[in-house]
Amino acid sequence: MDRAAIAADLERARVLLHELVDGASGDKLDRRSSGTRWTNEQLLFHMVFGYMVVRRLLVLVRAFSRLPDRAGRGFARVLDATTPAFHQINYLGSCAAATVFDHRRMGRKCDRVIATLQRSLADESEANLRRSMAFPVRWDPFFTETMTLEQVYRYPGKHFDFHRAQLTLG
Numbered sequence: 001m002d003r004a005a006i007a008a009d010l011e012r013a014r015v016l017l018h019e020l021v022d023g024a025s026g027d028k029l030d031r032r033s034s035g036t037r038w039t040n041e042q043l044l045f046h047m048v049f050g051y052m053v054v055r056r057l058l059v060l061v062r063a064f065s066r067l068p069d070r071a072g073r074g075f076a077r078v079l080d081a082t083t084p085a086f087h088q089i090n091y092l093g094s095c096a097a098a099t100v101f102d103h104r105r106m107g108r109k110c111d112r113v114i115a116t117l118q119r120s121l122a123d124e125s126e127a128n129l130r131r132s133m134a135f136p137v138r139w140d141p142f143f144t145e146t147m148t149l150e151q152v153y154r155y156p157g158k159h160f161d162f163h164r165a166q167l168t169l170g
Contacts (some may be wrong), residue, residue, distance in 0.1 A: 001126065001129050001150050003121060003122075003124075003129075004031075005144065006121055006123075006150070006153045006154055007118055007121060007144075009154070009157040010051075010114050010117055010121075010153075010156075010157070011114070011118075011147040012157070013047075013051070013114070013156070013157055013160045013169060014110055014114045016040040016105050016160075016164070017044070017047065017048065017104045017106070017107060017110050017160075018110075018170065020044060020164075020167065021044060021103050021107050022107070023107060023169070024040065024041075024103065026110055028040060028168075028169045028170060029041035029044075029103055029169075031098075031168050031169075032168065033163075033166045033168055034165075034166045034167075034168050034169055035166050036092070036163075037091060038094060038095070039098075039169060040169055041098050041102060041103055041126075041165060042094050042095050042098040043094075043163055043167060044098075044103070044106060044167070045094055045097055045098035045101050045102075045106050046094040046098075046163060047111040047163045047164065048101070048106050048109055048110045048113065048158050048160070049093075049094060049097065050159040050160060051110065051113045051114055051117060051160075052109075052113050053156075054153065054155060055113065055116060055117065055120075055151060057152050057153060057155075058120065058153075059151060060133065061131055061132065061133045061147070061148075061149050061152055062064055062128070062131060062149070062153050063133075064133035065132055065133050066129035069134070072134040075133075075134070076133075076134035076136045076145075077136075079136035080136040080137065080139070083136070083138040083139060086136075086139055092146075093113075096126045104155050117153070118158060121153055122154050124146055124149065128149055129148065129149045129150040129153075130148055130149070130150070131148060131149050132146050132147060132148040132149070132151075133147065134146055135145065135147050140159070141162070142155055142158045142159055142162070143155075
């Protein structure tokens with residue numbers, strides 16, 4: 001496991017988020033993104049939110065990896081069944097949250113979340129990084145049927161880069 005590569009990717013996204021936010025005018029932030037219903041500002045928050053979600057996913061993987069596999073698979077099936085509601089909440093939640101963590105505040109939020117993930121990653125044992133659980137694959141194109149803690153740490157960079165391509169900041 002290349003812990004340094006994961007840490008570097010977390011830092012890369014943190015720096016890039018600041019560049020994107022700091023370099024965008026109000027008009028550009030209010031523009032619709034490409035392929036989503038979000039504005040650029042809402043999508044930028046959603047990209048930060050991907051890192052916020054990872055903090056919760058780490059807790060779930062640590063817990064479910066200690067249970068019988070059927071418990072995790074059952075939980076993932078229940079979550080998959082809620083996919084339409086999840087996508088609606090995900091959309092509306094990012095719209096609402098971007099009004100609080102707007103372009104003036106989302107950089108600081110990103111800094112705090114990534115700093116927490118960096119500390120957590122540094123403290124993880126190799127055995128913990130190999131722990132895994134079943135995931136709801138319908139929720140996100142980057143979720144796989146089973147994910148290790150290491151894969152969860154790698155997930156937000158993929159999510160960030162995917163959505164970065166949808167920004168229309170010019």
